[in-house]
Amino acid sequence: MAPFSFLAMVVALSALPWCSRSLTFSSRLVHRFSDEARAAAASSPGGGRWPIRRSAEYFEVLARSDLARQKRRLGGRYQMLYPSEGSQTFSLGNDFGWLHYTWIDIGTPNVSFLVALDAGSDLLWVPCDCIQCAPLSGYHSSLDKDLRMYSPAESRTSRHLPCSHKLCQLGPSCKSPKQPCPYNINYYSENTSSSGLLVEDTLYLASSDGRTSVQASVIIGCGRRQSGDYLDGVAPDGLLGLGFGDISVPSFLAWAGLVRDSFSMCFQEDDSGRIFFGDQGVSTQQSTPFVPANGKYITYIVEVERFCIGAKCVGETSMQALVDSGSSFTYLPNDAYKRVTLEFDRQVNYSRYAFLGYPWEYCYKASPLELPDIPTVALMFAVNKSFVVTNPLFLINGKEGELTGFCLAVNSSEENLATIGQNFMTGHHMVFDRENSKLGWSRSDCRDIDTSIPVTTPPHNRPENPLPTNEQQSNPNGHAVAPAVAGKAPNTMDSSAASPSKVVSHFCLFLLLTQFAVIFVG
Template sequence: MAAAARWGRWAPIVGVLLLALLMLPFAPAPASAATPARSPLSSASSAVFLLSGDVYPVGHYYVTMNIGDPAKPYFLDVDTGSDLTWLQCDAPCQSCNKVPHPWYRPTKNKLVPCANSLCTALHSGLSSNNKCASQQQCDYQIKYTDKASSLGVLVTDSFSLLLRNKSNVRPSLSFGCGYDQQVGKNGAAQATTDGLLGLGRGSVSLLSQLKQQGITKNVLGHCLSTSGGGFLFFGDDMVPTSRVTWVPMVKSSSGNYYSPGSATLYFDRRSLGITPMEVVFDSGSTYTYFSAQPYQAIVSAIKGGLSKSLKQVTDPSLPLCWKGQKAFKSVFDVKKDFKSLQLIIGKNAAMEIPPENYLVVTKNGNVCLGILDGSAAKLKFNIIGDITMQDQMVIYDNERAQLGWIRGSCSRSPKSIMSSFP
């Protein structure tokens, strides 16, 4: 999942619970909202967005989305680990963060009714307390593992998208109007984004809605730069035609996540001797999280090969850090002292994880391990987060049920970036 909390980001979503008895600040809608009309486009295309942010110190990558009529810009945290897109919302707001733009202001005719299929999908398979407080609106409450939460109601509004075929489209898409957020120690804290862009596998995901309306295929990809920024795309006409490592997408035992199934960890081409572990790809997680056994194996392997010039030191940014003889300015100053990891998925699909894909240099000039102990964060599965996905295009192909990646620089414009991928 996403935004700011433990070590810089919310942990993955653990559930969506309906608050059935809550009386919302909205008055009942006068009529049921209609299902958005199918796009008249004769063929699907791709939408491309530039990204801002980084792994450190921002802690996430985010995109600007233009929403409403007239369209207004909002910064949304890109999260492939959850389905629901939501904005901090003046409905009126009961508890919201200070955000970069004015809170989204809905109108009553934008409410999604309880009987809408997206509301049903959002609530299905969850707690037994899943009845709408009012048939005129669809309430939601999302809770995250770090005890952060978003409470609100589903609304529908237009999104302004520029497609690669030069078409400007304004589909009506459903998302959360969050009027009660609990983030960190103080709900009034400053946030770097206005909300969250949910790109998971569920039908309420923005990507699924675009597919349903015939605007783009149910494929997305992102390219996160180690130097910050990058790009995001919806649709399949930016997917490279060769050299992509593809693996089947499997149903995760931990939820509706993007998972290639089991993976084995190697350090400097040597097996760490641990049991294969299930992993999920989650752009909503800043760092990579492994359960206790693989995490401890990685820490032992890294420590065993370190130069004596590196001394372990306490740094508030991350749990395990080292200092050198002088302050480091970037990971590239120190990467020679560390070996690469390899993640072997299935029989022979390999994701190379060089030091710059698991290390962070902090503002204190220390180098820190960006792989964290998932058991300490009370996670029940292993997450490949942003730090490990940097400088490679990662593709989530829901049409063919496969995940792919191909390494290349993500630090330029989308057009020039594409020249580095076949």
């Protein structure tokens, strides 16, 4: 049997070069600045500016792109960076809209700003040369420094971004390409916006070894006029956009080669937390891919397969969800909201109670001596990855601080897109890995994130909190759905006849399978 096995191996190996010569795959290459690419871009929204072929700008753009690719390929200069004031974040509750904030330093000489952390938007803006801004005094007494206003004229390192700059979205509306670039951003909250001028200035950071100070050039919104919630206590001293956009701080740090294209946030139940740029998480974390919109990653959207309450996974609760640290609480599309809340209410088995002034529908009275058993709330992703919410409740205390009730801190939304807010992220180390287009998470008290965090790829292991794998385990009328379904490519050939290349590929596959079978038998 051994001589025959050796002969079969020789035959199979000798056929491989012939197979490789017979199978040819090809694809057209189109240069990014070709007429064809220009025409395609012109037909889509935001086609952008195109340099004149073989002009100085043309070669400058290509050289800058090459340099950025080299920096990304080599990885970041630093393992992790964080604001020079420290990696700590904190929430001040209702005084500041329940968002998490951190102190940052910008400009020369540097000025400190208390900015809200928002993964749902891109721009870093601060109050600046104000026409209409929130008052910067009379806030929480625990702040260790005053809130400030930014003035580009007082910073030696500032310069206005011209309307001709590629990141100036409102450039076409400018009267002159040299005038300062305006910006105007409308946020999800009703009538909430920020507008002003874009400025390039220095952001001060520190490396994770604690010994190196880093200065990064970023674009800042000189927010001259705010409206809506930004005049009513939310982000009075500015907002740090952490989105996918080229104008966001994570994008600037990655393109400059300072860190890997990733960042993390961690929120603790005592309202403290941490933020790191360049952090790609730990080897034991779970992950799920981000979902592109029209072929582009524009925000942090994930695909939720189903919601689970206790041991039951609720039917028809698949949805796409925006992971947004700029949203205090969590929102579900109406249909999914009804199914999830009804199942939660059934398992809690307590009488609902309407607490005056609270925005949630499912609230319950509670004794300060005994809190009822609360079912777990979890989101299930592909391949049975589970995200178990550490505390989905909002506790209501009486005048003496005693517990009087609790609410399921989830609201309904008219939109089809759900929002996973800060309250669901609490107790987790959340990793926004833009480089690998995935969201990572692991349970954490936020104190265990230190300079020894390895940059590794999460393994494909079982979730640490196993839940029902499909609805059939708790829903007899449900049906199992495979985690992934392969799609078929359109058939461009006559299906009634096999092409020569198909015959060759089948023959090559046959030779290899024959060889493996012979070796196994041998």
